[in-house]
Amino acid sequence: MTLHLMSHTLCPYVQRSVISMLEKNIPFERTYIDLANKPDWFLSISPLGKTPVLTDKDDAIFESVAILEYLEDTQPHPLHPASxxxxxxxxxxxxxxxxxxxxxxxxxxxxxxxxxxxxxxxxxxxxxxxxxxxxxxxxxxxxxxxxxxxxxxxxxxxxxxxxxxxxxxxxxxxxxxxxxxxxxxxxxxxxxxxxxxxxxxxxxxxxxxxxxxxxxxx
CATH class of the missing domain: 1.20.1050.10 (Glutathione S-transferase Yfyf (Class Pi); Chain A, domain 2)
Incomplete structure (x- = not known):
């Protein structure tokens, strides 16, 4: 398991990333962030201070659309049409x-x-x-x-x-x-x-x- 999603309990942008990974049937870890008290390690990988952030081993991807596209490029079961x-x-x-x-x-x-x-x-x-x-x-x-x-x-x-x-x-x-x-x-x-x-x-x-x-x- 190399994918780790930084989440918030109510964030709809996190949800779209989770849905994509569940549809692709890929394992991932999930950590919930208190956005009212963001830890320094989170701010170091989230330039905008927002969720979601996806890490793949030591590399981080922030912003949900970028995460969705990365999952499309690297994981099976594409959710984008072929055309x-x-x-x-x-x-x-x-x-x-x-x-x-x-x-x-x-x-x-x-x-x-x-x-x-x-x-x-x-x-x-x-x-x-x-x-x-x-x-x-x-x-x-x-x-x-x-x-x-x-x-x-x-x-x-x-x-x-x-x-x-x-x-x-x-x-x-x-x-x-x-x-x-x-x-x-x-x-x-x-x-x-x-x-x-x-x-x-x-x-x-x-x-x-x-x-x-x-x-x-x-």
Whole structure:
């Protein structure tokens, strides 16, 4: 075993790396980092001070997209399509998934109802774009599970919590998106990417944001 993933309990970017390694059926170690009290050894291998970081023996790779690409280049069971054109398109949709994660952070950090409404509209618009892109499923590109699916599994996981708070209408009437969400939630690699305590930890995190969403949870 040479792969070692520096993780955080709630980080969606860590989750996509874990999903990739589980799909590839490769062994790896995992160490959780307290991002409020980062050890010096971690900062020495993470120039941005963020998770995930993957080490392979004595070498470190930081940033989740770089980690995903490294795993594609060095490990069996590719999750990228063979076609260079489709592979490039998928890289674009991976970036789109990262943009949605940024919008989700804006959503749960929104300080007022007005800002919250703006962030809700931005998320809704992005998922409407996805609805137009999706085919018959069950995954982003049909029958094959790809890196785009690995990226969106953690995205949809947030909505398991949001749906328990209220119906924000973000995914309303998006039948293909909802079907994709259900299929990803049933995937063992997506389920195993987080600990059993994840829902409780995420709930506590959101309650402590002192944001508009926090007041709805109260």
């Amino acid at each position: 260079p054109l489709i592979r490039a398109q998928h890289r674009g949709w991976i970036e789109f998934g990262s943009a949605i994660l940024n919008d989700i952070a804006g959503f749960y950090n929104a300080p007022t109802a007005a800002v919250f409404a703006t962030k809700t509209a931005a998320l809704t618009a992005k998922f409407q774009q996805l609805e137009a892109q999706l085919g018959d499923g069950p995954y982003f590109a049909g029958d094959a599970f790809t890196l785009v699916d690995a990226v969106f599994g953690p995205v949809f996981r947030y909505f398991d919590m949001f749906d328990d708070i209220a119906d924000f209408g973000i995914l309303t009437d998006l039948d293909k998106v909802q079907s994709w969400r259900r299929n990803l939630a049933a995937r063992p690699s997506v389920q195993q990417a987080v600990s059993e305590e994840y829902p409780q930890l995420l709930s506590a995190f959101l309650r402590n944001r002192n944001a508009y969403l926090s007041t709805l949870m109260a």
